[in-house]
Amino acid sequence: MKITKIEKKKRLYLLEIDQKESLYVTEDTIVKYMLTKGMTIDKKQLEDIKIFAQFSHGKNLALYYISFKQRTEKEVKDYLFKHDINPHIIPKIITNLKKDHWIDDYKLLESLAQQNLNSGDKGAYVLKQKWQQKGCDKQVIDDILIQFDFSEVAMKVAEKLLRKYQGKLPAKALKDKLTQSLINKGFSFQESKLAINQLELEPDEETEQALLYKEIDKQYNKFSKKYNGYELKQRLTQSLARKGYDFDAIASALREYL
Structure with missing residues (x-):
């Protein structure tokens, strides 16, 4: 040839x-x-x-x-x-x-974990999920993640979330919202709890009351079309409680409102 x-x-x-x-x-x-x-x-x-x-x-x-x-x-x-x-x-x-070290999953994940520590907002669970989707070996992922402490990242994310939701939710609902948001971002319950405990979450009574009455107006317009009397009061109480308002505060507000 x-x-x-x-x-x-x-x-x-x-x-x-x-x-x-x-x-x-x-x-x-x-x-x-x-x-x-x-x-x-x-x-x-x-x-x-x-x-x-x-x-x-x-x-x-x-x-x-x-x-x-x-x-x-x-x-x-x-x-x-x-x-x-x-x-x-x-x-x-x-x-x-x-x-020739053009491909090195260990070093790549180590670099990504460090980047997340410096400027990211994800916890270990989300990082692990993302890296597994990229086909990285589970043992390599675990070996990398165990080297890093994500508590500072959790704290930064918690502070950012607090700025977003503070004044818009009652204290209990705010705490629940922050906890769930942190868990959704891949932080453990313990990391989330520690971060939230470091925040200043003391309820402001005037803000709480204003939020409660605003929510009562909204829920009243919704339920009063179908219910009245005792049943209306029960519906309002249940709905407000689900949104994180205190039962005593609800009872007091409804006595004045209804």
């Missing part, structure tokens, strides 16, 4: 064999096998060239993908598969990239 054409096509080269068969190869393939027009090759050499061309092309694609930001091993695998790299060659590419 003879190479009858070598033609550059953007990032790849078109290799023509006996004016019949053609394939695309990388520049590294040209250099490695010292390919030239008119060169004679046998079937074994052609097969080697095809395999290396796929490996080289796949590695170049992976390096291009990684150049934008660090990627997990699974993300790179998925990217190569999506770009039609031979599934049998992908493991070899991954091994090569890991050997």
Whole structure:
């Protein structure tokens, strides 16, 4: 078999064999096998060239993908598969990239955890879930997360949430809201509790009362269309209690309101 054409096509080269068969190869393939027009090759050499061309092309694609930001091993695998790299060659590419430290899930997760500590707002549970979705090994994730203390992040998030909700909810509802919000962001119940205990959550009686009467107006307009008397009072009491208002405060307000 003879190479009858070598033609550059953007990032790849078109290799023509006996004016019949053609394939695309990388520049590294040209250099490695010292390919030239008119060169004679046998079937074994052609097969080697095809395999290396796929490996080289796949590695170049992976390096291009990684150049934008660090990627997990699974993300790179998925990217190569999506770009039609031979599934049998992908493991070899991954091994090569890991050997040269282009892929290192441990260091990547360590860096992401540190970034979250410095400027993020997630707890360990959410980070673990996100990293597992990226295909990272559970043991690697656990080894990383155990090194970090998320209590300061929880505190920063709690303070931000307090600024958002303070004056809009009664004390009990506010505390519940903060706790649930922190848990939703991946902090443990204990981390959430410790962060909230450090906040100044002393109820302001005037604010609480204003909020209560505002809520009574809203709920009264809703329930008075269907209920009256004792049943209306019960509906209002239950609804207000669910929203975190104190039973004694509700009873007192309703005596004046109804």
